[in-house]
Amino acid sequence: MKETGFEMKDVKEYTILVPNMAFNQFTLIQAALLSEGYHVELLSTASAEVAQMGLQYVHNDTCYPAVLIIGQFIEALRSGRYDPDSTALAITQSGGGCRASNYIKLLRKALDQAGFHQIPVLSFNFSGLEKDMSLKLTPKLIGKLVAAVEYGDLIDGLYHECKAYEINEGDARNKTVEWLDQVSSWLLEEKNFHIHDMKKMFPAIVKDFTRVPIKRTEKLKVGIVGEIYVKFSPIGNRDLVHFLEQQDCEVRLPGLMGYIEYCIANMKLDSDFYGMKPMLGKICDQILSIVDGLGTTASDALKSEGFHGESSFREIMEKPEGILSLGVKMGEGWLLTAEMIELIESGFTNIVCAQPFGCLPNHIAGKGVIRRIREKYPQANITAVDYDPSSTKVNQENRIRLMLAVGKENLQK
Ligand code: SF4
Structure with missing residues (x-):
């Protein structure tokens, strides 16, 4: 080269x-x-x-x-x-x-x-x-990046929940843009990115989202999991979120911080399972506790205003027990299984598992565990959708429509 x-x-x-x-x-x-x-x-x-x-x-x-x-x-x-x-x-x-x-x-x-x-x-x-x-x-840049992801996850979750039940179309997006602008200017002005600032600002953001007029009705709740890029990226998943919104579903995507915590937790698991770098393992465990504490504060703020708040990361780590070992950590590994269970337990029983072509690790930790998850959670309605350059959008959407039809039947029952 x-x-x-x-x-x-x-x-x-x-x-x-x-x-x-x-x-x-x-x-x-x-x-x-x-x-x-x-x-x-x-x-x-x-x-x-x-x-x-x-x-x-x-x-x-x-x-x-x-x-x-x-x-x-x-x-x-x-x-x-x-x-x-x-x-x-x-x-x-x-x-x-x-x-x-x-x-x-x-x-x-x-x-x-x-x-x-x-x-x-x-x-x-x-x-x-x-x-x-x-x-x-640098430590300052790391602090700002953590703040960006924590605030981003909070705002993203609030957007999806408000979007599903908003009375006036566009209100949820407008409020989201307002907060993205606000947090961006904080970061540019080097404000409100320390842990104690975030803990104060999370409840303020959640409170402000309660001003979006919503009407909660019975809707199909659909979670999206999968390989990190195709799970989040509209070009990776052919604008899956928008498609589900058009089908009148409430959409939920587990936060981006979960993936970062997963990477940190894996270093501790390497030390526990294989005796690798024990000191690094201890440091990672402490970092995980700090970041998890932030997530828990955000989650508590959400729950206190009637929004959906995720379990703590330590609780999420326990979810795959009996289904998949925490030693499975290629790709999204055990996190993919854990996120599906977390979604099911919080009422998002309909799940699209987005799998990119060529992704062996996530076929194992995603598609590969669906049968075991269904045995434990019979209400689970999961479909794995493959994304690759040759598959057609119509085929992918038809597969998801089929899953939604089963979800609607279950909802009526
Ligand atoms: S196999 Fe490729 S698509 Fe799958 S997790 Fe690894 S890098 Fe991502």
Whole structure:
């Protein structure tokens, strides 16, 4: 691979393109990075050409999120909107044994082939990967990123719940945009991102959402789980949230912080199960307690105003017991099973499990456990939907419609 000539000390001179995955959370992550001088732009291109573009540079046996992310980057660079000499790309790396840790190599190869060899690829990870090309995670930036995800998850959950029951169309979205703007400006002004600030602001945000006029009626409650990218990204799941909203469902997506906590918890599990890095395991356990405490405060604030609040992460970790071992931690691993159970136990018995093509780990922890979950929870109505470049939207939607029809029957019973 060719040299880019890029030096990390110049990174703040570059426009950094990041694929948008979860709109509300990523809007705040962008603000957190902007506040530290990184000129981040989120890519939200959703045309069908993105997948075709990706397939020109990535083998079609590669997992679908890689095809989409790489296609989206190349499409943006080819559009002429960005100067290749001052543009960088950034992707996250989970650091697990999964292929996501290697997307960066695939992207580098695609850039060379597409004639963009000078474009640097930055990594966003907590695992010490790609040390020379990683964004520097200072304690302040980490604090802001945690705040961005926590606030983002809270606002996202409130949006979905209000959206399902809003009396005046658009009220839930307007309130959401209002709060995204407010939290973005806090982050840019370096305000309200410390733990004690967040604990004060969570109840204020929830209280303000109670001003959205809603009328609760009996609706089909549908949860979405799956591989992280196709679960959240509208290009990954063909705008699944919008489709379910059109079918008059209440939609729920487990928060993004859950995935981050899962990655932290796995380091502790490595130490418990295999004796790996015991000191790191202890530190991770303490970090988990702090982050989980924040989640619990958000959840309590939601419940106190009659909204839905998730169980604490420690409780969620106990959910797969008897179904899947916590040692299963490739891809979304045990978290995928745990999220399905959490949804079922909180009344979201209808579930779409979004699975990308080529994703073996999540086929095991998702599709592979559905029978066992149904044995334990007979009311569970789960459908696994495969997402890949060749599957048609009609087929995917018909599969989901079938699941919704069963859900409606169950609701009437
Ligand atoms: S979780 Fe699945 S889709 Fe994601 S990198 Fe791993 S195999 Fe690919």
